[in-house]
Amino acid sequence: MALDSRYGSVILLDHMGSDQRVIEAARLCWDSFDKSTPESDNRLIKHLLIKEHKTPFEHVVFTFKIRCPIFVARQWMRHRIGSFCERSLRYCTSKREFYNPFTVGSVNYNEYKLMCNGSYESYLLFIDNEVNQETARMVLPLSIMTEFMWTVNLSSLMNFLKLRLDKSAQHEIREFAKHILEVVTEILPVTMKSFEQEILYK
Amino acid sequence: MALDSRYGSVILLDHMGSDQRVIEAARLCWDSFDKSTPESDNRLIKHLLIKEHKTPFEHVVFTFKIRCPIFVARQWMRHRIGSFCERSLRYCTSKREFYNPFTVGSVNYNEYKLMCNGSYESYLLFIDNEVNQETARMVLPLSIMTEFMWTVNLSSLMNFLKLRLDKSAQHEIREFAKHILEVVTEILPVTMKSFEQEILYK
Amino acid sequence: MALDSRYGSVILLDHMGSDQRVIEAARLCWDSFDKSTPESDNRLIKHLLIKEHKTPFEHVVFTFKIRCPIFVARQWMRHRIGSFCERSLRYCTSKREFYNPFTVGSVNYNEYKLMCNGSYESYLLFIDNEVNQETARMVLPLSIMTEFMWTVNLSSLMNFLKLRLDKSAQHEIREFAKHILEVVTEILPVTMKSFEQEILYK
Amino acid sequence: MALDSRYGSVILLDHMGSDQRVIEAARLCWDSFDKSTPESDNRLIKHLLIKEHKTPFEHVVFTFKIRCPIFVARQWMRHRIGSFCERSLRYCTSKREFYNPFTVGSVNYNEYKLMCNGSYESYLLFIDNEVNQETARMVLPLSIMTEFMWTVNLSSLMNFLKLRLDKSAQHEIREFAKHILEVVTEILPVTMKSFEQEILYK
Numbered sequence: 005m006a007l008d009s010r011y012g013s014v015i016l017l018d019h020m021g022s023d024q025r026v027i028e029a030a031r032l033c034w035d036s037f038d039k040s041t042p043e044s045d046n047r048l049i050k051h052l053l054i055k056e057h058k059t060p061f062e063h064v065v066f067t068f069k070i071r072c073p074i075f076v077a078r079q080w081m082r083h084r085i086g087s088f089c090e091r092s093l094r095y096c097t098s099k100r101e102f103y104n105p106f107t108v109g110s111v112n113y114n115e116y117k118l119m120c121n122g123s124y125e126s127y128l129l130f131i132d133n134e135v136n137q138e139t140a141r142m143v144l145p146l147s148i149m150t151e152f153m154w155t156v157n158l159s160s161l162m163n164f165l166k167l168r169l170d171k172s173a174q175h176e177i178r179e180f181a182k183h184i185l186e187v188v189t190e191i192l193p194v195t196m197k198s199f200e201q202e203i204l205y206k
Numbered sequence: 207m208a209l210d211s212r213y214g215s216v217i218l219l220d221h222m223g224s225d226q227r228v229i230e231a232a233r234l235c236w237d238s239f240d241k242s243t244p245e246s247d248n249r250l251i252k253h254l255l256i257k258e259h260k261t262p263f264e265h266v267v268f269t270f271k272i273r274c275p276i277f278v279a280r281q282w283m284r285h286r287i288g289s290f291c292e293r294s295l296r297y298c299t300s301k302r303e304f305y306n307p308f309t310v311g312s313v314n315y316n317e318y319k320l321m322c323n324g325s326y327e328s329y330l331l332f333i334d335n336e337v338n339q340e341t342a343r344m345v346l347p348l349s350i351m352t353e354f355m356w357t358v359n360l361s362s363l364m365n366f367l368k369l370r371l372d373k374s375a376q377h378e379i380r381e382f383a384k385h386i387l388e389v390v391t392e393i394l395p396v397t398m399k400s401f402e403q404e405i406l407y408k
Numbered sequence: 409m410a411l412d413s414r415y416g417s418v419i420l421l422d423h424m425g426s427d428q429r430v431i432e433a434a435r436l437c438w439d440s441f442d443k444s445t446p447e448s449d450n451r452l453i454k455h456l457l458i459k460e461h462k463t464p465f466e467h468v469v470f471t472f473k474i475r476c477p478i479f480v481a482r483q484w485m486r487h488r489i490g491s492f493c494e495r496s497l498r499y500c501t502s503k504r505e506f507y508n509p510f511t512v513g514s515v516n517y518n519e520y521k522l523m524c525n526g527s528y529e530s531y532l533l534f535i536d537n538e539v540n541q542e543t544a545r546m547v548l549p550l551s552i553m554t555e556f557m558w559t560v561n562l563s564s565l566m567n568f569l570k571l572r573l574d575k576s577a578q579h580e581i582r583e584f585a586k587h588i589l590e591v592v593t594e595i596l597p598v599t600m601k602s603f604e605q606e607i608l609y610k
Numbered sequence: 611m612a613l614d615s616r617y618g619s620v621i622l623l624d625h626m627g628s629d630q631r632v633i634e635a636a637r638l639c640w641d642s643f644d645k646s647t648p649e650s651d652n653r654l655i656k657h658l659l660i661k662e663h664k665t666p667f668e669h670v671v672f673t674f675k676i677r678c679p680i681f682v683a684r685q686w687m688r689h690r691i692g693s694f695c696e697r698s699l700r701y702c703t704s705k706r707e708f709y710n711p712f713t714v715g716s717v718n719y720n721e722y723k724l725m726c727n728g729s730y731e732s733y734l735l736f737i738d739n740e741v742n743q744e745t746a747r748m749v750l751p752l753s754i755m756t757e758f759m760w761t762v763n764l765s766s767l768m769n770f771l772k773l774r775l776d777k778s779a780q781h782e783i784r785e786f787a788k789h790i791l792e793v794v795t796e797i798l799p800v801t802m803k804s805f806e807q808e809i810l811y812k
């Protein structure tokens with residue numbers, strides 16, 4: 005299930021490691037490579053998840069390119085174990101792209117679009133008036149879209165998923181988290197199945 | 207020199223450690239407590255700074271309460287070695303407080319105020335229309351004020367100061383950094399004098 | 409209950425914050441200072457622990473001075489969120505102080521003492537022969553005592569306690585963890601009581 | 611130039627990203643993909659290094675398998691930004707493999723070998739006497755070999771190289787650092803050449 009493009013986008017740029025790397029890292033600790041079978045590997049991964057032995061999962065790493073509104077990016081970047089490079093509105097001119105919540109009713113929705121567009125017009129006006137970009141952006145709304153590269157290891161990513169798939173998380177970031185869970189599950193089917201069973205739906 | 211209140215505010219809530227703690231941590235490594243004199247301690251601190259032996263500075267910790275616009279907070283929170291608790295606009299209603307750049311000329315300034323107030327009026331309208339707060343906030347501008355508690359060790363704080371006092375940093379966060387440098391210099395006069403000499407103005 | 413001095417020692421050098429700081433940090437997020445009563449504060453702390461909202465606990469910080477054998481220090485320093493300054497055997501001569509396990513039976517115990525003392529005699533001999541300290545130390549056993557300063561926030565400390573008080577942790581580090589739990593409970597009685605109930609003995 | 615096998619070994623298990631990923635991450639911030647030429651990319655990398663804009667380098671990640679003596683591993687694991695999974699002497703029996711410094715003169719060298727072997731014999735004796743492994747290991751010397759998996763991003767790796775290639779670093783870890791510099795230079799020739807010029811030999 006793809007992410008609805010109105011929320012933004014998630015592109016997996018690169019990744020390193022798989023279920024096998026997690027097993028390899030864990031079996032190095034116990035020097036138990038000879039005990040590796042599909043069943044015992046599966047049990048080992050469950051054990052690591054339940055006992056919170058997180059380091060073996062840190063050797064699997066992903067790089068994503070994310071496009072999302074700033075209020076979502078702000079929640080995202082509170083996750084400190086990971087690397088972010090974001091398009092800077094000090095040096096780039098913002099595009100006229102903003103998120104519109106599609107669950108607020110049509111009257112509110114129209115007011116939303118009006119306000120966002122009005123802010124953007126002011127932004128352009130300031131730039132025309134030679135206000136520099138870093139100052140002009142102050143008038144842009146939290147719904148304006150941003151873009152960043154995110155590199156994160158699987159342990160930190162599982163923490164992100166746990167917190168951001170929770171019912172108490174905001175709807176928009178949950179949609180991103182759901183999609184990322186799918187992408188990652190394709191790469192690590194064994195680990196992520198256990199993660200869902202032992203952590204998410206426990 | 208106090209921070210101009212138009213930028214926001216910085217309150218030092220608590221701190222732990224002083225010049226003496228840095229010395230103590232460093233002298234523990236070398237077991238050289240007997241060599242401590244004001245002159246040798248001063249040289250030791252310079253040596254630590256120049257050779258980037260950063261851990262002794264990590265045992266001095268500060269807790270600040272910061273009030274600043276969101277575009278400043280976003281730059282601030284990119285500094286991952288430190289702890290942040292921020293007022294959440296998912297659960298609180300934003301106050302009508304926003305930063306206005308006072309260097310953009312009076313025509314632009316008036317347009318700014320107009321746009322910010324207009325956004326805030328829409329925000330209130332959405333809340334009246336029973337749009338929930340976390341959704342309504344999307345229309346608020348990056349100039350809206352936020353508030354957070356920041357706990358940071360001296361090593362990470364010196365990195366913050368180095369990057370955010372740099373000429374290439376944005377004017378607004380430089381004003382905060384200047385003020386924090388003053389506050390911290392009162393607490394660690396020896397260390398911060400060496401920091402200015404060996405790192406900032408080198 | 410003090411730590412048996414045969415294991416080493418734990419000295420609390422400094423700390424910053426208390427139960428009240430945790431409450432203050434959490435209530436800043438929700439702007440709910442007016443709801444603070446002893447009962448609601450207690451419930452709030454339980455809620456933070458259960459839902460793994462860890463950042464409010466990061467604003468409470470401790471500095472300890474620890475003396476322990478190297479095999480314990482190695483386990484300790486795997487906890488990356490925290491600051492360590494350790495006495496360096498590159499620059500200091502090691503003292504003749506090593507940990508002797510008192511549960512191995514008297515025959516083994518005598519062999520232990522013999523081997524440790526033999527290693528230390530070789531170490532001294534090398535130094536006499538003008539082998540430099542950093543090389544000579546290579547012959548010292550993992551039971552040799554070391555000393556370090558540790559600064560850690562309460563969130564990371566609770567993670568340390570959870571893992572190192574677990575039955576599967578090694579006996580020696582569990583003794584240190586038990587003692588640290590006592591020290592910290594005196595400073596934050598409300599938080600640590602909830603931590604025991606909701607996390608440790610769940 | 612391969613690492614002398616007496617020190618241990620370094621195996622690159624995996625890596626993610628290249629010079630191009632650094633450029634891509636940096637150009638995302640400035641939205642300057644259209645300005646990319648070999649010359650301007652080269653200048654950009656130098657600029658990032660000199661101004662300490664470290665995040666673009668964090669999107670390149672390496673996984674190594676390292677074999678080295680414990681006194682080297684202890685220095686290595688002080689580098690907190692990175693992931694380690696180490697063979698555990700709680701669960702595995704140590705092999706009779708230890709590092710012998712080959713610069714101490716033959717008399718000392720023989721004493722070294724004698725002591726290390728003696729410690730190992732005691733270790734085996736304890737295990738025969740049903741002392742558990744985690745306790746028996748306490749008699750093993752700091753020269754005993756260990757093995758770990760290390761996942762680290764390029765920014766943290768450059769910090770490791772800067773500190774551990776320094777003249778003041780211990781000989782043994784410098785040999786590892788030299789070899790790792792070579793391995794990484796093959797993967798990122800442009801970045802590492804600039805790193806040598808602008809950071810290492812400045």
